[in-house]
Amino acid sequence: MLQINFPEHNFRIKKEKNKHIIFDEVRRRWVALTPEEWVRQNFLQYLIQVKNYPASLISVEKIIRVGDLSKRYDIVVYKEHTPWLIVECKESNTPVDIKVIEQVIRYNMALAISYFVITNGNESFCYEISRNSFRELAALPEL
Template identity: 55%
Template structure:
């Protein structure tokens, strides 16, 4: 498991017609605040503030084609014009189990990132490829 210490951040949250919305500074728009979106926004701030990932190389909720199906990944970080780190976010009460890992691996068949992370905000796990072998990550990869 990867230990994450989330930074403090002044999220912009507002209520419209009884529903909460959060402003996503990367997408520059208001997004419906769901439990999964809360995890995604906190993880993004961790990548930006703590890990110093370049905001311009982070894609959020982009569509991918998986055979006949269209799916959306949560976060993808690019490096040298290639997918580098694929992140799947789940709401806090969703356990990181085999079903969640299989979803991430299905996305990976299309994306082909070097590293994969899955998080529910409390439990964060990752795997990477080194010398054509999968390895378990103990930390979030450093972007250099």
Template identity: 50%
Template structure:
């Protein structure tokens, strides 16, 4: 398990009709501020500021197909050749990271193969590197390599 130290960031938050919204700088739009979205936005800032991933290579809520089902990956990072590199599944802080969450991201990886898989609930995360058909746990999230 990896403990994340999140960087400071001046989030843009607004309230409309009693609902809170946060500005997603990757999607360039206001989105409902749910507990899962709060984790996603904080983890995005961690990836951008701490791990130095370029914002232009990040997709948020990337649509994928699992057979006839349409699903969305929370965060997908591409390499410089536009191949998917890292996929993150975000859960709300009160949600424990379980085998079910791991199975979910592994299913997504069948449709969108990546080298690195990350599952986080904001407080903790698990990261794995895929080599062939095997997944190996990582002790830290890999940094961007140019």
């Protein structure tokens, strides 16, 4: 399991039509503040502030085709214009288990990434993908 300490950040949050929304600095727009979005926003700040991944190389919530289905990933980090690392975020009370790993592996059929992370904000795991196997890492890779 990764040891992740989310950095302090001044999130821009406001209430609109009786719902809280948060400004996503990567997408540059306001989005609904759901429990999963809270995890996603904190993990984005970890990638940018702690791991020093440039925000310009990060893509958030884009649609991909997996077979005949349209799916939406949470976070993809690019390296040399190629998807390199994917992060699947779940709300804090959702276990990060084999079902989540299987979800990311399906996304990998479309993206062919080298690394994936699964997180619910409390627990986070990083894996390196090589050929048809993957191994758990103790830390996120350097970009």
